[in-house]
Amino acid sequence: MTRQSRTSPAGSERALHLAYDTALLDLDGVVYAGGLAIEHAVPSLAEARGAGMHLAYVTNNALRTPDAVAAHLTELGVPTEAGEVITSAQAVARLISEQLPAGSKVLVIGGEGLRVALRERGLEPVESAEDGPVAVVQGYGGPELPWGRFAEAAYAIARGVPWYASNTDLTIPGARGIAPGNGAAVEVVRIATGAEPQVAGKPLPPMHRETILRTGARRPLVVGDRLDTDIEGAFNGEVDSLLVLTGVTDAARLLAAEPRHRPTYVDADLRGMLTGQPEVTGGVDGFRCGSWTAAVRGDELVLERAGGAPGDPVAAGGERMDGLRALCAAAWTHAGEGSCGLDAGKALALLGL
Template sequence: MMGETTTDSLGTEPLSTLYRGLICDLDGVVYRGATAVPDAVETLNQVTADGLPVVFATNNASRSPKNVGEHLHRLGVAPQGWSVVTSSQAAAAHLSERLERGAPVCAVGGPGVAQALTEAGLTPVRVAELDDTGVEAVVQGLGVDVTWAELAAVGYLVHGGAAWVATNLDLMLPTAHGPAPGNGALVAAVQTATSATPHVVGKPRAALFDLARTRLGTDQSDTLVCGDRLDTDIEGANSAGLDSLFVLSGASRLRDLAFAPPSARPTYVATDLTGLLAPGLPLHTTVPDQLVELTPEAVLRMRVDGDNSKLLQSVVATVWAALDDGRAVPDDEDMWARIERQLELDRASSSSVVAR
C-alpha cells in the first residue's frame, strides 16, 4: 500500500520518502517520560525538514495538544512541520458530527477532555456542574483526579440514555513507579455497573488515525504509522488500512513481534525511529535467506557477520513464514533475549516507559 513505491525503489529509497505523511506515537517512540529516545528528535527534525509532515497521535486523553507540544519543544523537536492529536479530540470530533453545536457534554477525565470538547464547538460540563437540564453525551477519558463520584455519574448518565464515548480502553498505564490503572480499567468499572458498552475512538480503533490523516490531508496509501505497541499502534494502523513501522524502542519486544497475529503485524520493523532514514523494505517481501535459518529441530540460527537491520528483518520474516506454514518456532524467553543482545536491541529499549 505504499504511496510512491515502485519496483526500482523497493528496498533502496529511505522509508520516509515513500510516503506523504507520518502518524507517529509518542512515548516509547519519541520519548520515554521526560527523556528523548536516542536519535529520535534528530530523525524527526530531518524528515520534517525534508518535507514529510508529521502528526503525533496519542491515546493519552488527559493532556492537551499544547501541553504535549511544549514537551516536544523542550526535547528539541523543531517548531514546524508537525501537530498533535489526542483521543479526546477524536471523541469530540465524533460527537460534533452527531450533536448540535453548543450541545452540553459531560467531561470526565483530565483537562484535555474538556478542552477538546470546547474546540469542537460543544459545551463541556463537569460532574460538579451537572443539573436537572442534563447532558446529551458523556466523554470518559483518563485523569489522575477522577473520583468514584465521577465514575458513578458516568453510570447514571449512561443509564439515563446519554451517549457514552470512551477515549480509549488501555487497561494499564505504565508509570515510573510501576503499572497503574489506565482509562480502560475505569471504563470497565462503569461497564460492570451498567452493562452498557461505550463507543471507543482511541487506538486500536480507526477513528484517531482517521483524524490524524485528515490533519495530514493524505490518502491511506500515502500515510505511514510509526509505533512501539503491537496491540494499539500496529493493530490500529491495520484497522485503518495504513502501512506501519514498528520500532523496538518502547513497550513491545522482538519476541512479541515474532509471535504477533496477522492483525498486529507491521509493514516494516526497525530498532528505532532512525528506521525512517533506512531503505524501506516491507517484511512481507523479505525472503528468508542465508542470514537466518530455522532448523527442522526448531532452532533459530543467525549469521554473526550479518548487518543487524537485515538480520532483524530476516528473523521476523523467517518466523512469520514458519508460523504461517504451521511449523514449530521456539518460544524460549532466554533464546529471544540472546537474539536481542546479538542484534543490539537491548540498547534501544528501556523499562522506564511512562504514561502514553
C-alpha cells in the first residue's frame, strides 16, 4: 500500500514507542489545551521517554520561545530542554535567512518567539513599516495582538516587501474551546493587500526540514491532532503518523479524510504511543477490528458488534477505537482518492463519538 492510496489505519505488533526512535509531537491539542495538560499525556510521555524514545515538540504556534515552551512543559511534569522544541518561528526564520542577507530588517507581526528566531538567524526584527524592513513575517500573536499590527503589515507589503507567515492554521484549541489561529490573521492581511505569503509551518516542507535538522530523527513518528497540518505534514515528509482525538479533529472529520489527511494510526490520546495497534482485516464486504465490523450499505456506514445486541453502545475506550478503525477502513476504501461523504451518524453514535 502506498501513502497515496492508504485505505485503512495500519496495525503494529510492537508498541509505537519501541517501533520509532523519535516522536515529533504537536503541542496544542495533543500535550496540552489552554495551558493545561491533557489527560494521560504526562505519564504517557514519561513512559515513552523512559523506554528510550526521543521526544521532540513540534508546534506551529510561533508566539512563545523554545525556552518558554520547555519551561511550561517542565512545569506540567514533562521535563524538556529548549533544544527539544521546534517552532514554526524557527522554520520561517530559516526560510527568510536563506533568501535575504544577514542583518536584514524584518517587520514582525507576532510574538517574542518570532523575534528570538529571527535574531538566531542573524536578522533584525523591527516594529514599523517606517523602519525600513525588507520583509514582513507574521505569526500567532495571542488574543491581545493589536489590530494596528495588521495595518503595519499591509503598509509594508503594499510597498512590495515580501511577506512570510509562520503558519496558516485557521484555528487553535484552548481551554474554552476553539479560537481563531494565525491563519485567520493572515486572511486579514491577504484581504487588505491581495498578496500571498510564503508559509513555513506544517504541513509544508520547511517545517519538516527544520524538525529533521534539529532532531536528527531517523525513524520518526508524527503525533498530532490536526489532519491538515500534523497528518498532512507527515504525508508530505513521507513519515508515519498517529492521530489522537484530544484536539481539533473529531471522528466524523477523520472518516471524511482525503488520502493526504489519513493517518497511519488512530488512537484516543497519547496512551496510544505505548501500545501496539490492532490490525484491520477484511474487504469491501466488511472490515473488522476487534469485536467490530464496518461496511457500506447504500449511502450509509454501518457498524456491528460481535456478540452485542443491535444498538448496544460500547463501554470501553479500547473497543471504541477498534470500531472507529474499522469505520475508517470502510470509509476510506469507499472514497478511494476522494473524500467519503457517507452518513456515519448512527455508527458513530454506537461508539459514543
